[in-house]
Amino acid sequence: MALTLHYHPYSRAAGTLWALEEAGVPYELQVVDLLKGAQKHPDYLAINPMGKMPTLVDDGVVVTEAAAIALYLADRYAPGRLAPALDDPRRGSYLRWSFFTPGVIEPAVMAKASGWEVKEVSAGWGSYAAMIAAAESAIAKGPFLLGEEFSMADVVFGGMLRFLIGFQQIEPRPLFTAYTERLDRRPAFQRAEARNQAMRKELGLQ
Structure with a gap:
């Protein structure tokens, strides 16, 4: 088994580390120099024609799109x-809220x-107000999307909420804040964040 994530710490692949850590499967990182445009190099485009990250290669099987990778990891591992x-x-x-995210x-x-x-x-996305109301309804009963049980859908949905709140693109409503704080306490999330931080330091991006 050989899992490789094509990765840069300032790309969506940074969030995919959390999915990998939750799955608990060994993996390697293949850094793609985003700042030099390596994601548009023909070699990379051969595996992901979109020229974006993340791209996961699992023993020859290529999976792209952050949500798809997360669900793939959960189903397989x-x-x-x-x-x-x-x-x-x-x-x-589980599928509803995973696909609702992208x-x-x-x-x-x-x-x-x-x-x-x-x-x-x-x-297809309706309106911003309707989206916010639906997102709040998804976690209103909590603590997770499936109730008491955490799932990979929380990685997809919660990871996106955290990102958008951090960049002030979604207001930090109390339900959203309490939910993401619960997710932040997960050991797998903390391991992923530590590795992202270490990679930023290693690449001189701090």
Whole structure:
């Protein structure tokens, strides 16, 4: 087994470290020099034509897109622990909020920040206000998306909330803040943050 994450600490791959640490599987980091444009080099484009990170290579299998990588890791390496079984009724909510993150949260935030004028009925992400209300409803009962049990969906959903709050693109509402603080206490998250910090130092990015 050989898991390699094509990575830069100032890319979305930094968040993928948390998913890898939660999965508990050994992995290697292949640093892609983002600042020199190495993500657009033909060798990298051969495995990820988007020229973006993260890109995970698992014994020859290529997986891109942060949410897809996280769900892949949970299904392959932590089924029943981080991913509900296929016949578990909770899998519907697990998938719902995992896909809600890139499919609704991100475009709604981008639309608001960019001043896009779109009809709510025409946009797949609805409106920013509707997105916020839905996101709050997802964690209102807590402590996690699936209730008492943490899952990889929390890595996807919670990681994005933390990122957007940190960059002041979503307001730090009490429900969001309490939720992300719970996630911050997870040992796997703390290990990932420590490794990201060490990599920034190693690469002279501090």
